[in-house]
Amino acid sequence: MKWSAFVSGLGGLAVVLGSFSSTLAAKPEGERFVQYGKMHEVIGQQQHQGRVKFAELVKQPHFYGVGALESLGGEATILDGKVTLTQVKSDGKLQTLKLTPRTQAALLVGGYVTDWSKHPLSQAVSSDELNSLFEQDARQSGLNIKGPFVFVIEGDFQNVEFHVINGACPIRARMRKEALPVGKRPYEADLPKVSGKLVGVFAKDAAGNITHPGTSVHMHLLFQDTKSGEMHTGHVEKLTVAPGATLLLPEK
The missing domain is CATH 3.30.1330 (60s Ribosomal Protein L30; Chain: A;)
Known part of the structure; x- marks a missing residue:
């Protein structure tokens, strides 16, 4: 579409x-x-x-x-x-x-958010499975899934596809099959494995408002660059959450 x-x-x-x-x-x-x-x-x-x-x-x-x-x-x-x-x-x-x-x-x-509930993840979770995971765990925690809420995931992540925007959105450009000019090309990377934190918002039926089309999640990766030692962040497009990570949801 x-x-x-x-x-x-x-x-x-x-x-x-x-x-x-x-x-x-x-x-x-x-x-x-x-x-x-x-x-x-x-x-x-x-x-x-x-x-x-x-x-x-x-x-x-x-x-x-x-x-x-x-x-x-x-x-x-x-x-x-x-x-x-x-x-x-x-x-x-x-x-x-x-x-x-x-x-x-x-x-x-x-x-x-001042208080969080912790939800250990014993199995790997792909980005395509995150919507269902958030809905299930949010319901169990008594959260209203009809409204947006913040989440954090701490742990290891695999095959992370992310970008840093640079004047124009690469997701929109791909959808429209448009080539971005050199001065507006984003930083795009695929990290085979990285430890860090995901910070994001789950927002059901909010595509084009809070999230990109096709997803109920808007999330960023926070990680330390191994070369510079600096903390970097980027918009996550795809990833797999490795077993042993912990999902944090707002305490009702």
């Missing part, structure tokens, strides 16, 4: 946004979920101006979230209030961007 077909059906999605420039999403009862920007606006309509300053967002403790920098200039992941920003350098390699009081996100989804 073309990207435009997804966009056309998104007007009635349930996350209600206030002012366009600095938006706090309607919060499901009992949860502190926030959203700035919608996927189809930021990527599909190229409305990728800054909407929220990271420094303002993490003034309150225990924030977890994922997003893209203004102008789609890199990926952002926040783990318990710690912001990791990764950009693509002119030579195509990755670099960690230093957070300043003015650094903003064009798109960001996440929530404030």
Whole structure:
């Protein structure tokens, strides 16, 4: 299905946004979920101006979230209030961007979570199986799966396909069969094995709003680069969660 077909059906999605420039999403009862920007606006309509300053967002403790920098200039992941920003350098390699009081996100989804329930994963889980895993474990934990919620997975991961955005979305470009110009080509990699953390949001029936088409999950990988020692992050497209990992869900 073309990207435009997804966009056309998104007007009635349930996350209600206030002012366009600095938006706090309607919060499901009992949860502190926030959203700035919608996927189809930021990527599909190229409305990728800054909407929220990271420094303002993490003034309150225990924030977890994922997003893209203004102008789609890199990926952002926040783990318990710690912001990791990764950009693509002119030579195509990755670099960690230093957070300043003015650094903003064009798109960001996440929530404030103080308590987590732990769910050990005894078997390998592919990215195609994550939707079912989240629904099953969330129901057992008493979470409302009709509304978005944050998750974290700690452990080892295999065959991780991820990208760092660099002015244009590679997923959208592939769907539209468009070639990105040299200056907007992302960093793309396939890691056979890596240890780290996945931070993300599960949002059922929110394609084009919170997630890309075809998935209910928007997640980023946090990992330490073996050469530079820097923490990097990127948008995960596919992966397998290795046995022994731990899924963290918000405690109701």
